[in-house]
Amino acid sequence: MAPKTKKPEEVVIPEENIIDYALDELMGDRFGRYAKYIIQERALPDVRDGLKPVQRRILYTMNEIQLFHDKAYKKSARVVGEVIGKYHPHGDTSIYEALVRMSQYWKLNVPLSDMHGNNGSIDGDSAAAMRYTEVRLSKTAELLLRDLKKNSVQWAPNFDDSETEPTVLPAYFPNILVNGSTGIAAGYATNIPPHNFNEILDATIRLIERPHSSLDKISKIIKGPDFPTGGVVMGKEGILEALATGRGRVVIQSKTHIEDGNIIITEIPYEIVKQDLVKKIGEAIEDNPQMEIKDIRDETDRNGLRIVIELNKDANVEIARKWLLKNTPLQVGYNYNNVVIVDKRPQLLGMIDILKAYINHLGEVFLRKTKFDLVKAEKRLEIVKGLVKAVSILDQVIEIIRKSTNRSDAIEKLISKLKFSEVQAIAIVDLRLYRLSSTDVHKLTAEAKELENTIKHYKDIISDKLVLDQELIELLTVIRKDYGVERRTEVIDEIENIEIDFKETIVKKDYKIWISKDGYIKSLDQKYIAQNKLTQESFARKPHDMWISTVEVSSLDNLILVCSDGTYYLLPAYKISESKWKDIGMHINKIAPFSGENHILAVFVVKYFENAKQEILIASKKGMIKRVPVENLETKTFNRAFKIINLGADDEVVSASLVTSQTEYVVMLTKTGFTVKYDINEIPSSSPSSKGVKSTVSKNEDVVAGRVFDKNDELFIITERGGIKRIKQTLIPVMSRPKRGVRSFPVSVSKPDFASYAFNVKNGEKIAILDSSDVVTTLDLKQFKSQSLESKIISIDESGVQFAALKRTFIIDNGDIPPSPQEKDDSTVMLTANISSMMVNGKNIDEIKTEELMLDLDDLLD
CATH class of the missing domain: 3.90.199.10 (Topoisomerase II, domain 5)
Structure with a gap:
């Protein structure tokens, strides 16, 4: 049986030993103590010794x-x-x-x-x-x-x-300024740059000589910070502000020169890690191939720092240098924050205040040291005088010492009988006999005289501030001569302007770029294509993906990619890395996030956003439609998608097309085959964040496309079951928004088919169709004749259509301006004023049966 364990006795704490504190007071008190400790004893430097x-x-x-x-x-x-x-x-x-x-x-x-x-x-x-x-x-x-x-x-x-x-x-030199300091405390931080040894001592001497020297005079001595890594400091205004207030900002730039068409870096900014700098420059070069920078090499050795940035022959060296300064740590900002401990308290001080605090410390140190030396000199003089006196009565001294019983007895008798002081008596007793020669007597006399002069000088230092100041000046002058260091950092008054027109950084090259619906982008040099006589038929692609657009651009152009989720990407052509011929290309995810459920609908090429007066027509599945000015689509960043239309729930963009000066109409096609045509001016122009306006009447009928039409365009329809139909757009009546429109093809009850895609086309264009079997078929429109509204769909592929795209390049022309809104012309008014004379497919409207016309007259007459 296990032994019973005794319960511990309950400890009773007397009430007088319990201290009752509110938690906020307790935490505040303890943190205050901690903060005071780390401010005074850990993180911040003392102004006196730095x-x-x-x-x-x-x-x-x-x-x-x-x-x-x-x-x-x-x-x-x-x-x-x-x-x-x-x-x-x-x-x-x-x-x-x-x-x-x-x-x-x-x-x-x-x-x-x-x-x-x-x-x-x-x-x-x-x-x-x-x-x-x-x-x-x-x-x-x-x-x-x-x-x-x-x-x-x-x-x-x-x-x-x-x-x-x-x-x-x-601290016989102002270490706080010579070496600088950095530190972070509770509520305080310090960032004091190092300065030149010679300049700081010169300024200190100047302030000792003339305590009321102005900041202007001091700034002529202290040119600015002097970093051990050298470099170039720019910004005299920031330096003067820091000298006056303790806070200011300067720019530190690497020191470079040009050698054989390459950029050579020999000095880098202070506290920049060289290895990280080389890595960041390498990443910047890799991400920006347009800069024509070939390679970066670190050739640092025992002879000094040397980083070589190798440029291509076509590169502009000065633009490349400025671009590197702007986009890498080759140029960084430095912020003064001269917080130091003064009398156990943190204070923000300007340069003169720091130097004056140091001078006060140095003066106090020199006074204390001088007093120490004075006491020592006075004691030595007392001993020397005693020794001189002892030599003059040497026989009496020797006799007293010989008759003494021990050392203490001899000291006491010398004090009592010959009136020596205790210090002198001790020195005499401890003196060796050989020191009593006549030569040493002369030396003692000379030493006594010298000590008297020294003591007088010490007393002058202690009593006269002018003498003290002169001593400090002489001390600092000698230290400057023996320990001085030449300036390493060059100081420039003005900050170099490294803002450059980004277009200047790009070497112009011509590319052919293919874009797929799933976000793959393939870029090839035009010269490479011409030399190798390459054709698109040998292209690789991801399964169930297809190339929807092919554009010829220069590296100076931009691409606008409109997506089904209501967003668009702005991609500079230079950011698209070149691909190998048989690769599927670079995915857009390398530049910006792209969802797997999203797909690209249309691609637009923009050379310049200035004066880009055209607009992009956006149509959504739920019938929303809008025009967006191209100039409103310019962005400063390229690493994310931006909204081009504000979509509602369960809505998506179905088409995007370019509005030009030739654009007259907008044609909408619904899934069940209803087609409606509006004057382009019926569709308002709005910002990318707007929802647009309603284009169709039915809420339950999805729109498959909304396209712009000029007078020569025709409507080309593709159905879900692989059927096609080509219709002259003049057969579609112009209406006022919103309407359901007319039926563009008859519906088969036994074998229903629905519209999937629609395009505005011209003779000679081609359309690519991706079917459900992952086969891409290219349709040449020359093979298909225009048909009437009542004619049936032509079946070309029973396997079904997965995706379709018109192989057309949309080029934003800066000189092309869309028409301004204007009143409807007579042809538009005719729809309501003269319906009886209206002709459809060559027949008078009176001759057509209602079920053949399939036109909602109520909508038409509204």
């Missing part, structure tokens, strides 16, 4: 273990371990990444750590693990740490009070 806490602790740790620039390297893991254990109890990864970044010459103008081993690359490669790399301080970093032991800055206990650490480094 360092974040982790960077400061890394440098201080290396200074403590004496990893100076002229000493041997030590493992990076050793440094990281020291930092974690003593000052920064956070993850080793973040500390090592900070250490690595301070060694990367493409990130910092003046690297602060010198790393031996793989410290990453401009290609975005990660550094080797810290157990492999070795590190030490750079020579310039030692300027940040100089005089740290002279009580030049304030100190604070570390996280467990076992050590002390500096709250800021002395």
Whole structure:
């Protein structure tokens, strides 16, 4: 039997130990503390030394273990371990990444750590693990740490009070501006670009000499940011705004030159990963074959960065360069955001305010260091004077020391009997006898005199600000001479205009393009077709798909593809990649999404949208019809479909045709064979988002086509069971909208057939029919004569029609303007005014039986 377990005793918490908080207050308080911590102690740099806490602790740790620039390297893991254990109890990864970044010459103008081993690359490669790399301080970093032991800055206990650490480094150059900084905190972010070492020190010296110098004077010294990766900075206005307010925008451009007709890149924008840049340029080239850019090669080696963009002979080098600048990271914007920690608070500062804050810090550091040196010099002078005095009464000193019992006794007797100070007595007792020679006495006298001058100078520095300022100027002048770096980035006042007419980027080529109903597009060079004498009969196609249109275009043209779902695609010809002869072509999905249930009805070629005064007639299955101006179909993007008609439920587009100046009528055909003809001006012109107007009377009868007709067009009907009929459109009376119309073919009760497609045709045109057996048949209209309205359908294919298309190219002519709306002419009025004299198929209307006419007179008389 298992032993019984005792129930845990209930813990009772006294009410006085329970703190009652509202959740919003508690969360606000805790987040406020967290935000304050990451602002002050993690993400933002201090204006005085330009360092974040982790960077400061890394440098201080290396200074403590004496990893100076002229000493041997030590493992990076050793440094990281020291930092974690003593000052920064956070993850080793973040500390090592900070250490690595301070060694990367493409990130910092003046690297602060010198790393031996793989410290990453401009290609975005990660550094080797810290157990492999070795590190030490750079020579310039030692300027940040100089005089740290002279009580030049304030100190604070570390996280467990076992050590002390500096709250800021002395920083004998304005690191915040020389190396810049980036960081994101809670509610704050900083983005300070690096600047030229020489220019920043010159501006600092200028402000020390003349504290009231204007921004105009400073801007003549600081020309702008100076990035370690070089490049070209453009936009003087943005630089001046940033100098004044701390916020501004400039443009960074790669440095390029032309070599043997190719574009050579030797410098890239700051913080752009070279490998990603090359990849994005390659993708841009692949997606835009019209640019005539052959290839891109990265030829970077130990001699420097070099990226070669190889162009075709026909390419315009300057246009290609501008296009690359516009469409790739070869040119990027850079936004200043000079947020720094000032007196433990984040502030947005302009250039002069940052420099003045640094000068105040440098002055305070120099004063503290000078006071430290003064105390040391005064102590040394006291000792030297004691030694000189001891030499003058040497016999008495020796006698007292010889009679003393020990060191302490000797010190006390020298103080009491010969009136030496304690410091002097200690120095005398510890002095070696050989130092009492006459030579050393002269040296001591000279040293005392020198110390007196030094002490006087120190006191002048402390008491007179002009002397202090002069010392700072001399200090910075020497540092500039010894550590100065020449400017790498070129600064240009105006931002280059890289806006180009896109047509200029395209090298004109002539193509023949085939478009299928399911969205396949096949493009072939006209020269290639002519040289190889290729014919369409050898074309491959997807099962149950067929080529509905063949157009001859140049690479400067655009294609409008109207689809059954009421949308259209605008595709520049240059975006259609060339295909191989036996391929089925490129699917439109490569450019824009295309539904599998959707199909393309018509294709229109547009050379220019300016002055494209023609319109496209759209007809839907539910009888809606509209005209859409071509100029309203221009789009800025090509990666999606746009609406051309606002369709209702269960509706779809059945036809799309081009309205030209020759267009006179619109003919509608319903599924049951009723045909109605309207004057083109009966159909209003509207925007792509409109629904259109009703064209037929019956709500339950679907429309199979709505086509434009000129006076020479005829109506060609295809039925679902493979029947055809050709009718002169003059036999169809003109009506006012909406009407049901006249029957265009008789209906067989025993073997019913329904209209499937209708086209406006001219003699000599061809129509392609895809039947249910996946066979494409081409019909030449010369084989079929025109028939009367009452004549029967001619059966040519009993297998049924799956799809049909008129092989016609719609070219948008910029000079072609459709007729303006006008009043109906006499021929239209005749339908209602003189019906008794109306002739149908050569017979008087009185001679035709009602069932033969199949004309709704009520509709006609309305």
